Structure formats: structure tokens, C-alpha cells
Amino acid sequence: MTSLPDRVSGKQLGLVIDLDTCVGCHACAVSCKQWNAGGVSAPLTDFEPYGAEPSGVWFNRVHSFEAGDGVDGRTVHFPKSCLHCAEPACVTVCPTGASYKRAEDGIVLVNEDLCIGCKLCSWACPYGAREFDDDAGVMKKCTLCIDRIYNEHLPEAERLPACVASCPSGARHFGDLGDPSSDVSKLVAERGGFDLMPELGYRPVNKYLPPRRGAHCGSVAGRAPADALVPTGDAASKLLSWLDRLLSR
């Protein structure tokens, strides 16, 4: 049924992505691909994976943006996957009932056995979270790793989405964003987490944390002069710096 569930449990599982600490390493994207190529959505078909024009289904893509100009400008790595919206138009446009939002935890899923591959859901998603599998003829998307987070065969510590488990900089957090007392909700409140494209009214569950205004993006006046970068230290390094000056003549 592609009508949204009438009664929701209040539980809204989702991700919180910290744009301050993301280093743009693509580990989340790669581990997502690795897990899901063998999980419930398998296979995530690749065409010409080793050819000149590789193309395939990925649930997680890491974009890189520049924001602002000059010394106040920032380079921001920006991972993007399904936001498991509270108002998912991708679900309501589905003509077959293949797309659905789970009442019990808010996860948006595709039943691949019902999907006719009309692609309308991907048009209805403003974020580009859904990718069509041309080989299977059905739409695929992030499942929030339902086959990990509820998987009792995994040690409890590993019951996290693959992208969260693999992030080396701790930029990805998983939890219940419907519960204001959860760790992720507190993090969002503390850091001023925001929605993507709030003006479209999809009410995404996933939140993004803004880059901090830290010392590393301060003004020129606050920076040490270039002379301060001249090597200092023990006799050996003084010798090296003397050699450096000598050879630089």
C-alpha cells in the first residue's frame, strides 16, 4: 500500500551526517556498495565495471562542494543517501504498492517483487536517492541496512548501517530521530542539524550537521606569519636548515 501509514510508531530510524568531520574518503559509499551487493537488494548491477564507461547502482554518493569565497570559504564533502522522509512522495506516487514506508521504524523500502520499473519514484525524489537497476528492471534504494540493524547473527556492536560502521572519522551517526531523548536527536539539537531542501516539504528524517566555525577557517589577521614556519629545534635540524638556506641561494 503506497498510502502512508495512518498510525506511525513515532520511531524514525535515520542517519545524522556531520559535514564538519566528513573527510570525503568515500568509505561509506564503498562499504554500502559492498554490503548491499550481497544483501536484500542484491545484486547492485554494474555495467562495464572495468571498462571505459563504468556505470552501476550505488545507494550512497559522496559529493564535494565549495561554499563561500576567500578565507571564509570551505570545502565540504557531502555524502548523500536516502533521507527516509516523513513525507516521501516517492512512496505515494508508486502505482503498484512496491514503494512503502514502514510504520514501525519509518524506513522507506522498495518491494522489488512488485516494482514494475516505471521510475516515477525516482522523479518524485528531490534528492536523487533512488537508482534504477537496468539489468533487474526495478528501482533500488538505501534500506538503512535493515539486514544489518536487525540481524541477530551479527554481534550487537555491528548492528549498524554499513556506512556508519565503516566511517573512519565518526561523521555518520545512526539512531531514532523520532525520539527527542536519543543520542542522535540530542546531537542534532546541540549542533543545529538541518534538513536538505526544507522548502519542498518532504520532511527528511536524516539530518546534516553544519561545518563548525573553527579556528581553521579564521581570518588572515589571526594567522601566524610565514616566518614562523621556518624549522627550529635541535642541532641536527639547525644544520639542515643552514644547508637549506645555503642551497637556496
Next chain:
Amino acid sequence: MHPALSVIVFTVLSGAGYGLLFLAAILAIGGVLPAAFWFDGCVAVLALAMISIGLSSSVLHLGRPERAWRAMSQWRSSWLSREGVTALVCYPAALMFATGWLWWADSMWWRLAAAITAVLAAATVACTAMIYASLKPVHQWRSAWVPAAYGVLALYSGCLWLDALRLGFDVPVPHLNLAAVALALAGAGIKIAYWRHIERTRSPATPESATGLGHIGKVRMLDPPHTQENYLLREMGFKIGRKHRRKLRRICIGLGFAAPALLVLIADFLAPTAAAAPALLAALLAMAGLLIERWLFFAEARHTVSLYYGAEAA
């Protein structure tokens, strides 16, 4: 948005088919279209053929066409599902209307079948338009001009086919030529207003709101997330041909509206059988013009996902 040939053919052909069916049904109920075996048969066959070719084309566009029947189930929430339901239910009504036209044209049941046919034909075109008009991520589609255009253009192309057929079979229908000219004017006017609308307005979503980084400053793409094209860019990042849009719009107005209107006006001064040729040419030219119009409808539509791939506006 990627202008898929199957969807362009579907919307143009089935639009003309439903327009023709709608006009035939209401004019037949009103007693304006007389019951004449070959004429009625040709109207019904042409309308249902255009509808069926169009629907088949849209089904072939699916990734899993063999599951198309499942699309009937979600009519409560989905315009695409509603379109499927009205299109399917329209068939038996149209067949009852078309067969009853010859033999039971004075019965109440036939009038009812004709009225249901007209309502379902109009509803199907409206559902098609609403599939596009309900999509928030595509600003160029989310406009009242979209259902207006789909409705009037279906009526316009249907009217030209009805005119060509009735002239060919020498069936007198008063003012049908002038109705076609009026619909050409209305259709061209709506398209011109629509194009002005999409030139002057942009999606409320911006690269800044898409990334939430607007508080730092203007947002630009530094690196795309992948080196080769993916599904999102092929399906929703379509840019080819947009630079020719003004030229294509002029061709569309000239070929699809001005020329057919002129031909129908000429036909108005000729004897019915001689008038059939220009009227048929008018219908064919209008279909060609509408194919260009529909191609532009997709090619000029910009999805918000392009904001993540370097577009400055959507």
C-alpha cells in the same frame, strides 16, 4: 528530464485518441454527430488505435512490462495508478458507446455509455497531466499550465482528426472547422504562457538549500561523486537541445498550431470531399508539432537533483 521517446509517443497519441473519443461522445449525445456506419467505425477505430498504441508504448517503457497490471492497485495515492484505472475502464465504455452508436443511439443506456466514455477519456488525460504537475522536484512541471496544456492539446488534436474524418466521409458537423481554429489559438496561447512562466520562475530549491551550506556563502560543485554518468544524470540531468529551445518553440507553434489552423480555415471554404485533404494534413502537422512540444516539455524540465551536480538553479 530525459525525453523518452516511448513517453512522448504515449502522451501525444493517447492524448489525441482520448480527445477524439471525448468529442465524438459528447457530440453524439448532443445529436450533432449523426450515426453513419463507416464514419462512426473509423472514428472509434482511430481513437482506440491511437490510445492503444500510446498505452502499449508506455507499457514497453517499463522495466518489468509483464507486471504492468499491478499499476491498477494504488489509485488512492498515485496519479499513475489512477491513469491506469481510468484508461482500462474506458475501453469497455468506449466499445459500448461505439457499437451502440449505430444501433441503439436513441436508448438511455447508450447515452449513459457515451457519457461515461467522455468522462473517463477526460479523466485519463487529466491523470496523465497530474502525474507531472504533482512532482515537486520538477518546477517546470509543477504548474497549473501543465494540466491546462494536456487537456486543451488533447482536445485540439482530437478535434482535427474528427474534422478530417467527417470531411472525408462528408458528414455535416456545423462549426467544427472553427472549433479547431479556436482550440489551436487556445493551445498556442497556453503553451506561450507556459514558456513565459518557466523562463521567469525557478524552483525554490537552490544549491544552497540542497546542501544547507548557504550560511557560509554561495555553493559550487567542486567534485562530482562519480567520474562517469549514472542513472540520475541520464534520467534527470538531461541538457541536450535546451540551447535550441527558442527555435524549437517557434517550430512547434508554426508547425503544430499556425499551419493546421490555416489549413482548416482553407478547408472551410472548400467542398467537403476536397476539404478532407487539407484537414488531414492539418491533423498530421499538428501531431508532428505536438511531438516537438512534448519533447520540449521533458527536455526543458529541470530536476532538483541537478543542484547536486553543479546546476545553479532548477
